[in-house]
Amino acid sequence: MSLLDHYAQQLEQLKRTANLRQFQSNLQHGRMIQIHGQRMLNLSSNDYLGLASDVSLREEFFDLTPVTERRMSASSSRLLTGNFPEYEQLETSLSQAFGRAALLFNSGYHMNIGILPALADSKTLILADKLVHASMIDGIRLSSAKAVRYRHNDLAHLARLLEQYHDDAQIERIIVVTESIFSMDGDETDLAALVQLKQRYPKVMLYVDEAHAIGVRGEQGLGCAEQYAVLEQVDFLVGTFGKTLASVGGYLISHPLIRDYLINHMRPLIFSTAQPPLNMAWTRFMFQKMLQMQAQRQHLQQISQELKVQVEAKGYACPSTSQIVPVILGESEKAVQKAQQLQQAGFYIMPVRPPTVPQNSSRLRICLTAQIQSSELAQCVALL
């Protein structure tokens, strides 16, 4: 038997259960995506405000940025020679908007697998929502902390765990890890209630990932923490530039002391070449545009609510309170078939299957952007 047979069998198994993943070549033009010659309305994008698909923004940015400043590589970590002015300029813009220190990372994935192991030692307990993103799960695994998961969005369960562990003398600190808007269910944590809970326990710190909320929530688009007025109460406020911000990279907003600590302890920050300075300049340009986009945020919220109501009217469970609207079907087979049918009708919606979501909760995952109109959604829902 060849050594490859083992891997071939695993792939076969995925194929049999309709769980095989493959790359798809695609072409994109504005709101449209083309795959195998089929042109469809893109309803699977994380480009929630439409910034990534807007060519005029790229033109404006490159007009402002001479070729001498278009640096395509940092050539080292920021701790060696990579700390170009673009990093500090972006961190300054973030600090001014959020009101605390900011630190940048190469991606949201790097951020979550790096910060948690740096912060959490064997005297730390991590309490994490059952549905947190894989990057946080990997960060927890890489840390030497004890970790316990609480039921998804169940703050009463979290409160019981806090009661149980808070007075344990072995535990010096407890970090509660959650997302604000969850990437697969499109539902959200009650951040105001979470902050109230934290304030009852002196050992507790909050780690909140706003990957799907930055740009989308709050008057200035700073996320759910802005919307619920708890920007200062979340100890570790993190997010990504790869979604609404139409760029790449991750950020942390926290106390300046934590920033200094991570610069000294966070391995993916220390041992990886920093993002190209050009990307940092682009992120800052995008961030400043995003702050002003109240009208787009409002439109997105409105069509999101409309879609949720329509999906529920069709008899499907829909936990969403955001621009991510899942249609939960159960079997992977069913989700794959339904997605194909919608794609043939011109709506690019992707099926999401285990292990990304729990067994028997395969779903269509509709992601709305501010460029979608109500009438288009009505046509799509009619096909469900």
Ligand SMILES: *Cc1c(COP(=O)(O)O)cnc(C)c1O
């Ligand atoms: C997308 C995502 C990440 C990863 O961010 P990248 O910048 O794409 O690496 C982290 N956390 C959550 C909740 C996400 O949805």
